[in-house]
Amino acid sequence: MLRKHIVILGGGFAGVEAAINLAKERYFKVTLISNRPYMYIYPTSIWVPTGESKFSSNLIPLKKLAERRNFNFLEEEVSEFFGTEKYLILSNGEKIDFDYGIVAIGAGKLKTKGSENTLSICSEPEEALDIQKRLELLIAKGSGKIAVGFGTNPKDKSAVRGGPGFELLFNIHNNLKRLGIRDSFELTLFSPNPVPGARMGKKPVAIMEKMFKSMNLKQRYGKRVKEFLEDGIIFDDDSKLDSDLIIYIPANGGHKNLLKSDLPLDDSGFVKINEFCEVQGFENIYAIGDVAKLEGPDWKAKQGHIAEVMAKNVAKNIVIQENVLPFKKESYIHHINILCVMDTGNGAAFLLRDDKRQILLPMPIFGHWLKKAWGLYFKWSKLGYIPRIPGM
Numbered sequence: 253m254l255r256k257h258i259v260i261l262g263g264g265f266a267g268v269e270a271a272i273n274l275a276k277e278r279y280f281k282v283t284l285i286s287n288r289p290y291m292y293i294y295p296t297s298i299w300v301p302t303g304e305s306k307f308s309s310n311l312i313p314l315k316k317l318a319e320r321r322n323f324n325f326l327e328e329e330v331s332e333f334f335g336t337e338k339y340l341i342l343s344n345g346e347k348i349d350f351d352y353g354i355v356a357i358g359a360g361k362l363k364t365k366g367s368e369n370t371l372s373i374c375s376e377p378e379e380a381l382d383i384q385k386r387l388e389l390l391i392a393k394g395s396g397k398i399a400v401g402f403g404t405n406p407k408d409k410s411a412v413r414g415g416p417g418f419e420l421l422f423n424i425h426n427n428l429k430r431l432g433i434r435d436s437f438e439l440t441l442f443s444p445n446p447v448p449g450a451r452m453g454k455k456p457v458a459i460m461e462k463m464f465k466s467m468n469l470k471q472r473y474g475k476r477v478k479e480f481l482e483d484g485i486i487f488d489d490d491s492k493l494d495s496d497l498i499i500y501i502p503a504n505g506g507h508k509n510l511l512k513s514d515l516p517l518d519d520s521g522f523v524k525i526n527e528f529c530e531v532q533g534f535e536n537i538y539a540i541g542d543v544a545k546l547e548g549p550d551w552k553a554k555q556g557h558i559a560e561v562m563a564k565n566v567a568k569n570i571v572i573q574e575n576v577l578p579f580k581k582e583s584y585i586h587h588i589n590i591l592c593v594m595d596t597g598n599g600a601a602f603l604l605r606d607d608k609r610q611i612l613l614p615m616p617i618f619g620h621w622l623k624k625a626w627g628l629y630f631k632w633s634k635l636g637y638i639p640r641i642p643g644m
């Protein structure tokens with residue numbers, strides 16, 4: 253039997269989950285293409301800068317994953333993608349034809365003047381190691397000013413990534429405290445948003461405010477960054493925040509590789525899809541995860557677990573379509589929520605926002621180890637060494 257060829261672009265949360273689910277159906281040939289040899293587990297990478305987690309502990313080798321889960325893996329960069337004619341071009345010039353195309357290449361980052369003077373935990377994974385080195389130098393010096401912040405995308409509120417900024421700041425605070433040198437450091441969170449974290453709801457924001465006071469963390473809110481300098485940040489009112497180390501999470505935007513494709517993009521450059529993740533105006537072409545334009549409530553956010561829901565749905569919907577099964581296609585919209593265990597270095601807070609609830613539940617000590625345990629579960633269950641817990 254001629255097997256349908258499904259090509260998945262990207263080996264992150266969305267691409268890997270789609271590949272695992274589709275490869276279970278032996279009548280598909282599934283190929284995952286990623287420009288990295290590993291899947292990077294961003295949620296647990298927050299401990300790399302403070303040295304609490306090794307860089308390598310946050311990687312899942314894609315070659316090994318593909319062998320265990322029965323799909324093909326190509327370590328290549330996709331440089332062009334054409335959904336109408338169903339082919340793509342790799343950066344080595346090779347052309348690949350397919351029957352189904354699933355785009356899961358994550359998001360691009362919005363640029364700010366002087367961003368070469370910043371480091372990020374949300375861009376290239378290796379930058380976490382650069383932050384680690386810079387932190388070690390400041391610790392050796394015994395004092396310093398550290399600014400952690402994130403940008404916004406005025407065209408798409410769901411494209412902001414603030415959570416990891418809070419987590420990193422709390423972890424740096426607790427690390428310096430453990431070393432007995434916290435009082436010699438100034439730690440500041442900056443954001444153009446007047447109330448960062450507001451989409452979590454009022455109660456969680458009030459609790460966070462208390463946490464900031466108790467940790468003596470400074471705030472520079474409601475000002476846009478005009479320029480990053482080597483020794484600080486200039487805001488749009490021309491005020492300056494002096495800083496020896498600037499850790500900045502740019503807002504998400506469209507992906508540069510989509511410039512050479514025929515996919516429909518919104519104003520921010522995200523791929524336009526319907527509730528079944530089908531790319532608008534195309535047949536058998538899907539976009540999932542951070543690369544796609546999300547629909548849903550005003551407070552929605554691009555998150556890993558939403559990327560996985562989209563991936564599972566697409567796998568189901570392709571199976572329904574191929575087998576002409578009498579089932580309704582799955583929509584991702586009613587799965588939209590914000591869910592995270594926000595680590596503080598000595599505990600964590602469980603955060604949940606959905607249509608009905610706005611919860612921030614402090615989880616002292618135990619929460620920190622729970623998130624660590626989740627990281628191990630995530631890795632081993634993806635590799636198929638332990639069973640998946642439904643819904644996780």
Ligand SMILES: Cc1cc2nc3c(=O)[nH]c(=O)nc-3n(C[C@H](O)[C@H](O)[C@H](O)COP(=O)(O)OP(=O)(O)OC[C@H]3O[C@@H](n4cnc5c(N)ncnc54)[C@H](O)[C@@H]3O)c2cc1C
Binds near residue numbers: 359373556
């Ligand atoms: C520090 C941090 C902490 C986070 N914590 C949480 C959390 O606690 N909970 C949560 O739900 N979410 C969290 N997130 C968000 C979550 O990581 C993202 O929503 C998720 O990674 C999106 O998955 P994705 O597959 O769409 O994109 P990605 O994970 O970014 O994967 C994209 C993949 O595509 C590949 N790629 C890109 N371009 C090409 C190309 N041209 N050719 C081939 N391959 C390509 C990349 O190498 C990568 O493998 C966090 C994010 C960060 C940065």
